[in-house]
Amino acid sequence: MSQDGSRVGEIDTSRPHPARIYDYLLGGKDNYEVDQHAGDQLAAAAPEVRIGLRANRAFLQRAVRYVVESGVRQILDIGAGLPTSPNVHEVAQKAAPDIRVAYVDNDPIVKAHGDALLSGSGTTSIVLADLREPQTVVDHPDVRRMIDFGEPVALLLVAVVHFLTDAEEPQRIVATLRDALPTDSYLVLSHATGDFADRSAAQAVYNKATASLNLRSRTEIERLFDGFELIEPGLAQVPFWRPDAPPPARSGEIGFYGGVARKTG
Secondary structure (H helix, E strand, O other): OOOOOOOOOOOOOOOOOOOHHHHHHHOOOOOOOHHHHHHHHHHHOOHHHHHHHHHHHHHHHHHHHHHOOOOOOOEEEEOOOOOOOOOOOHHHHHHOOOOOEEEOOOOOHHHHHHHHOOOOOEEEEEOOOOOOOOOHHHHHHHHHHHHOOOOOOEEEEEEOOOOOOOOOOOOHHHHHHHHHOOOEEEEEEEOOOOOOOOOOHHHHHHHHOOOOOOOOOOHHHHOOEEEEEEEOOOOOOHHOOOOOOOOOOOOOHEEEEEEEEEOOO
16 A cells, blocks of 8 residues: 555556655656656745755755664665665675665566566565555565564654654554564654744645645654654754754754664663
């Protein structure tokens, strides 16, 4: 089941898809006219959106380097989206060539692009599955082939949980994934928020897409880390999580929180 209620494996190009909107706003080419139109509407509603997405992408790369430097040698990236270089496995394997990465996404177009990109790789795979069915993700044979849940895992949920509605119980979904992880695993999570500006117009764009945008407050997002211990500086706007360069312009308006946390027990 996909996040819009359709079956995993269906390709719907009649409505914009979050992964393809994201790709378009980052300057990618793996999108359709319907995604471009939605991206333009989103940029008009939130002019700093491209800055925010690039900052979120930079946060992802810093977080991946952090967990690899902390000793993790396997990564489960759920809601991976379309490949944008440098991607998770490129960042991770630059630091540790033997690291294993399992990408998961519910869009068959993402799966097809991933298969082409990763052809012949023995340490990286992509799986067609849905975050809304977390136990299915954990039990998927292609995930199990790449990920040993007896050893620490870095679980990446970057810019994806905000596409889950409250009725879909995101906290329960994250907890199910958490419970599959051993001690000393990590959670890397970023999530859209309306804490810094009114984002109702941006939400309206996603109401016409295959998944709605569900903004949450800092307190609500922190609850997703229950059972983990947040690494300093805790939950922060993504440009300010362990920056390695001066923050971009308008950073204070960027509507993404991000954090990295370790499972201690």
